[in-house]
Amino acid sequence: MNGIYLVLLCSLVLCSQLTGCQQTGEVTDVDGNLYRTVIIGGQEWMAENLKTTRYDNGDPIPIIIEGDEWSALSTGAWCYYNNDEANEAVYGKLYNWDAITDPRNLCPADWHVPGDAEWTELADSLGGEFEAGGKMKTRGTIEAGTGLWKQPNTAASNLSGFTGLPGGYRFGSGGFGFMGEIGFWWTPTMDTVMPERGAWGRYLNYNSATVFRGHGPLLSGFSVRCIKDQQ
Numbered sequence: 001m002n003g004i005y006l007v008l009l010c011s012l013v014l015c016s017q018l019t020g021c022q023q024t025g026e027v028t029d030v031d032g033n034l035y036r037t038v039i040i041g042g043q044e045w046m047a048e049n050l051k052t053t054r055y056d057n058g059d060p061i062p063i064i065i066e067g068d069e070w071s072a073l074s075t076g077a078w079c080y081y082n083n084d085e086a087n088e089a090v091y092g093k094l095y096n097w098d099a100i101t102d103p104r105n106l107c108p109a110d111w112h113v114p115g116d117a118e119w120t121e122l123a124d125s126l127g128g129e130f131e132a133g134g135k136m137k138t139r140g141t142i143e144a145g146t147g148l149w150k151q152p153n154t155a156a157s158n159l160s161g162f163t164g165l166p167g168g169y170r171f172g173s174g175g176f177g178f179m180g181e182i183g184f185w186w187t188p189t190m191d192t193v194m195p196e197r198g199a200w201g202r203y204l205n206y207n208s209a210t211v212f213r214g215h216g217p218l219l220s221g222f223s224v225r226c227i228k229d230q231q
Contacts, residue, residue, distance in 0.1 A: 029108045038161035041125030044228040047163045049092025055104035067174020091167035094221035107226035114227040116189035116200040134209035136162040150180045155209035170221030184222045
């Protein structure tokens, strides 16, 4: 009996440390896109990048293709990486900051774009920022034909189930870069000390186990993950 109790206790501890035990679910956006979700710590996250073309109330978000038009925006917009629709199936869409902060809500009902503190909570539940990134990245490399990250894809295990992908991003100038090297996700949280730097975001890098906290210039186009509202 004691042996069975210890096995059960160890299993619970392992799951709490996210070594491969994940509770998963699903959520659908207003466009009908279905996303896998995963519980990490006390939070439920989308395990895929957002793809919606509409706010949750049904209002459309325009697609902006031309770089000069993108760089002049002051309203919400989205695009495909490199303006190539083929990238959506794996990487989702890229959105500007006006889209993620619009009060009509970019995420499905009862979900929202996570703030800076919620990303910190995620990293803390995965052992801290210096090791959380490896637990959030998908395994494998482009060069080996086993994944989507460039070598060496340091410490990648995806033990959390977050399934972080290197979707790159769109510069404020309208160009694109870093697919295969970086995945960058928005927060709506501005840097209040140095607002000229933009909003806080989180990014994963192909050559590090860290989940980095960095600035996102507001004209940039980044990936979006949604998190479920706390009850």
